[in-house]
Amino acid sequence: MVKTLLEVFNEVKYPVVGHGKRNVQVLKDTFDHLSGDIDSDIYGTGKVIEDFQAKIAAYLGKPSAVFFPSGTMAQQIALRQWCDEKGSRKVAYHPLCHLEIHEQDGLRELHHLEPVLLADKDRLITLEDVRQMDDDVACLLLELPQREIGGQLPAFEELEAIAAYCRDKGIKLHLDGARLYEILPYYGKSAAEVCSLFDSVYVSFYKGIGGIAGAILAGEEAFTKQSKIWKRRHGGDLISLYPYIINADQAFDERLSKMEHYYEAAVELAEMYNNCGGLTTRPVVPVSNMFHVHADMPKETFEKVLIDVYEETGIGLTGNVREAGQGSYYEVSLGDRYEGIPKDLLKQAFVRLQAKMNDK
Template sequence: MSISLQDAFNKSTYQLPGHGKRNVQVLKDAFENIDGQLDSDIYGTGKIIEAFQDKMAAFLGKEKAVFFPSGTMAQQIAMRIWCDEKELQKVAYHPLSHLEIHEEDGLKELHNIKTVLLADETRVIELDDVVSMEEEVACLLLELPQREIGGQLPSYETLEEISKHCRKNGIKLHLDGARLLEVLPYYEKTASEVCELFDSVYLSFYKGIGGIAGAILAGEATFIAKSKVWKRRYGGDLISLYPYIISADHFFNQKSKKMPVYYENAKELAVFFNSCHHVSTLPAIPVSNMFHVQFPHSKEEIEPILVEVIRETGVGIINHLKATGESSCYFEVSIGDRYQEVPKEAVKNAFLQLDRLMKNKFSF
C-alpha cells in the first residue's frame, strides 16, 4: 500500500520547514507566563490591545496602528480608504497578489474597486511598470516578498524610486508586508526604514512569526482612525481579541530576532536542493527565508521519490507538492525553528538520497 507525502512527512524523525506543528501548544506557550488577572480588551479598547498597537506602530515607524483579526480584512480596508480619499475606485498590484487570487474578489465585490495588474506573473513589479501605467490609480500595493513566485524581491533602490514616483504623482503606496520581517536581513534595513517608503503597512502574526492569527495595519493617525471605523463595519471588533494579541506579542518577541538565522539557513538549504539532479530553486539564491523548489517532471513522478527519501532517511523534506503542468511541479519551503534541530549529517544524507533517486529515474 502506497503512503502519501503528507503521511510520510508526519512520520519522519525530523522536518526541515517551518516552526513546528500548529496545535493548541502554540496557545499554551504564549500564555505560560501571563497573569490570569490581566484584563482583556473589549471591542478594540483596553490596555492589552492599545499597548500592543503602540508597540507595533513604533516598530514600523508609523504614527498609529490597529490590530485586525485577519490580513484580508486589513488590506481590503486600506485599499478602500485610499480609494475614497482620492475619489477613485482603482488600485494596482501584481497579478499574483493575495487580493487577486486568494480572496474571492473581495475587493471588487465588496467595494467595487477595479484593479490594474502590473508586470507579468514571473517577476516582481519594477519602476518601469509603475511609470508606464496608462490608467490612474489611487493606490499601488507592493508585496514583499512576492510569495507566489518564490519570494522574489525588487532591489531596495527600486523601492526607493517607486516610492518617490508615487509621492510625486499622488499615488498612495501600500506594503503587503505579511512577511516583512523575513526580508529585512536581505535588505539590511530596519522595519521602520522600509516602512518609511510606504503610506500604509500590513504585517501578519501567524506566517513567519508563528502566532495563532491576526495582523497589524499601520499608518498616519487619520488613516488609522478611518480604518477603525471600517474594522467595526466589517465585524472585526470582536468582544475580545486578547488570545490573538498575546500570542502575536509572544511570538513576535521570540521570532523577530531570529530572522537573520532563518535567512542564512534558507540559503544553505537551497544549495542542497540545487546540488541534486533535475532540481532547482526559485530564486537560485533565496532573498528571504522562503523559496520554491522546482522539478521539470510531473507530480506523479516526483511524489514517490520524495516519499522514498523521507522513509529512507527520516528527514521530512516537505509535505505537499503542487503540479504546475503535465511535466512540472514545485513546492514552497519556508524556514523556521525546525531546520536547526536537524543534524547536518541527516540533512546531507537526505539530499544524497534525493540526488541518487533523481539520477536513477531521469538519467537518459
C-alpha cells in the same frame, strides 16, 4: 492503504520547514506563564490591545496601528480607504497578489474596486511598469517579498524610485508586508526604514513570526482611525482578540531576532537543492527565509520520490507539492525546526533524493 505525502511528512522525525506543529499546545504555552488577572481587550480597546498596537507602530516607524484578525480584512480596508480618498476605484498590484488569487474576488465583490494588474506573472513589478499606470490609480500595492514567484525582491534603490514616483503623482503606496521581518536581513534595513517608503503597511503574525493569527495595519492616525470604522463594518471587532494578541506579542519577541539566522539557513539549504540534479530553486540564492523548489518531473512522480526519501531518512522536506507545467514545485519557509536537524542526516537525505530522482 497508501499514505499521502502530507501524511508521511507529518510522521517524520525531522521536518525541515516551519517552526513546529500548529496545535493547541502553542496556545497553552502562551498562557502558562501569565496571570489570570490580566484584563482582556473589549471591542478594540483596553491595555492588552492598545499596548501591542503602539509597540508595533513604533517598530514600523508609523504614528498609529490597528490590530486585525486577518490580513485579508486589513488590506481590503486599506485599499478601499485610499480609493475613497482619491475618488477613484482603481488599485494596482501584481497578477499573483494575494488579493487577486486567494480572496474570492473580495476586493471586487465587497468594495467594487477595479484592480489593475502590473507586470507579467513570472517577474517583479518595476519602475517602468509603474510609470505606465493610469494617473487615476488611487493606490499601488507592493508585496515584499513576492511570494508566488519564490519570494523575489526588488533592489532597495528600485523601491525608493517607485515610492518617489508615486508621491509625485499622488498615488498612495501600500505595503503587503506579511513577510516584512524576513526580508530585513537581506536589505540591511530596519523595518521603519523600509516602511518609510509606504503610506500604509500590513504585517502578519502567523507567517514568519509563527503566531496563531492576526495582523496589523499601520499608518497615519487619521488613516488608522478610519480603518477602525471599517473593521467594525467587516465584523472584525470581536468582543475580545486577546488570545491572538498575547500570542503574537510572544512570538514577535521570541523570533524577531532570529530572522537573520533563518535567512542564512535558507541560503545554505538552497545550495543543497541546486547541487541536486533535476532540482532548481527560485531564486537561485534566496533573499529571505523562503524560496521555491522546482523539479523537472510530474507532481505524482515527484511525490513518490519524496515519500521514499522521508521513509528512509526521517527527513521531511515538504508536505505539499504543486503542479507547474510539465514539472512540479513546492515552497520552502524556514524557521525554528531547521536548527535541530543533524546536518549529516540532512546531507544523506539529499544523496538519497538524487539517487531516487536518477532512477525515475
